[in-house]
Amino acid sequence: MINIIGLGPGEFDYITKMGEKLIYSSDILIGGKRNLESIENFSGEKIVLGNNLKEILDFIKNNLHKNISVIASGDPSIYGIGKYLSNNIEHENLNIVSGISSLQYIFSKIFVDMNDVYITSSHGKIPDFDYILSHKKVCMVTDSKIGPHEICREIQKRNLDKIVVVGENLSYANERITIGKPKDILSVDKFDMNVVVILDEK
Ligand SMILES: C[S@@+](CC[C@H](N)C(=O)[O-])C[C@H]1O[C@@H](n2cnc3c(N)ncnc32)[C@H](O)[C@@H]1O
Numbered sequence: 001m002i003n004i005i006g007l008g009p010g011e012f013d014y015i016t017k018m019g020e021k022l023i024y025s026s027d028i029l030i031g032g033k034r035n036l037e038s039i040e041n042f043s044g045e046k047i048v049l050g051n052n053l054k055e056i057l058d059f060i061k062n063n064l065h066k067n068i069s070v071i072a073s074g075d076p077s078i079y080g081i082g083k084y085l086s087n088n089i090e091h092e093n094l095n096i097v098s099g100i101s102s103l104q105y106i107f108s109k110i111f112v113d114m115n116d117v118y119i120t121s122s123h124g125k126i127p128d129f130d131y132i133l134s135h136k137k138v139c140m141v142t143d144s145k146i147g148p149h150e151i152c153r154e155i156q157k158r159n160l161d162k163i164v165v166v167g168e169n170l171s172y173a174n175e176r177i178t179i180g181k182p183k184d185i186l187s188v189d190k191f192d193m194n195v196v197v198i199l200d201e202k
Contacts, residue, residue, distance in 0.1 A: 002060055003069040004076045004085055006099020011171040012038055014105075019097045023069050030056060031071035039071065049081075057088055064093050075101040079121045079141050102195050103139045106167035109177055110197065112137075122146035129154040133162070138198040148191050151198065152182035165197040 003022045008014030015023075023029065023039060030047045031039075039046075049056055049070070060068060076082035078101045086094065107114045118135040120127065123143045132138055133155060140151065148166045155162050164185045168176045169192050178188060 001067060001095055002064065002085070002089060002093055003067075003095045003097060004082055005069050005071050005097045006075045006077075006080070006101070007035055007038065007071055007073055008100040009074055009102045009105045009171040010038075010169070014100050014171055016097060016099065019099060022095075022097060023071065026067050026069040028063070028066060028068045029071060030060075030068065032073070035071050035073060053084065057085070060085075060089065072099075073102070075099045075104075078103060078119065079123065102141070102167070102170050105170050106139070106165065106177070106195050106197055109167065109170075110165055110179065112197070112199070114139075122150075129158075133158060133160055133198065135198075136200045140196045140198070142194055142196055148185050148188075148194060148196050151196055152185045155182045155198070156186075161201040163199045163201055165199070166191055166194050167197070168192045168194045170195070 005019040005022060024042065026044055028045045028047060029036060029039060029042055030049050033048050036046050036048060070081060070085065072080045074080060075098050076096060077098065082096055103119060104114065117137045117139050119139050120132055121141045123141065127146060148164065152164060162182065164180060164182055166178045166185060178185065
């Protein structure tokens with residue numbers, strides 16, 4: 001069986017009991033370097049997932065009889081490896097265990113419900129900001145090209161009344177949550193790994 005296990009936002013305490021149990025009963029663990037390092041005292045084999053996605057897929061397909069867990073940050077079904085593996089491996093061989101997404105985590109920290117939230121990402125694409133900013137409640141996973149500053153400039157260009165929340169390094173000791181109008185966010189020099197929530201001003 002191939003498990004795809006969400007580790008939660010980062011700090012290991014956020015993993016589900018089921019995820020932890022399946023990880024430690026696996027023969028092989030596959031994941032990004034940072035995620036693999038977070039799994040201590042694992043006695044099986046660890047394989048690093050990087051730019052070798054196709055190779056990893058072939059390896060998994062040739063080893064379906066083994067107990068393999070692919071670990072992913074947050075929830076694997078939210079801008080994670082869940083989609084690729086679900087599209088390429090027979091579902092009877094797959095078991096996805098949800099984790100707490102960084103998106104869910106930030107909403108609980110700011111006491112805002114996730115009802116009707118529009119979820120999107122800036123990873124590897126040019127976002128359609130007219131469409132994105134037409135929503136009352138947005139959560140965006142970001143990359144190094146399009147992050148909080150670029151988002152705030154797009155809001156200012158359109159003269160919209162929005163509140164922006166930037167959640168950095170969520171669940172880690174250096175977590176930082178910044179809330180403000182676009183001009184406040186633009187006054188912050190630099191942000192680490194982050195998710196951005198954009199809300200209509202009430
Ligand atoms: C490929 S996506 C994976 C999202 C993940 N599946 C989830 O549910 O959280 C990676 C992006 O998620 C966001 N992210 C993941 N973990 C984070 C954390 N602990 N703090 C802030 N942002 C995080 C960042 O925007 C990062 O660039």
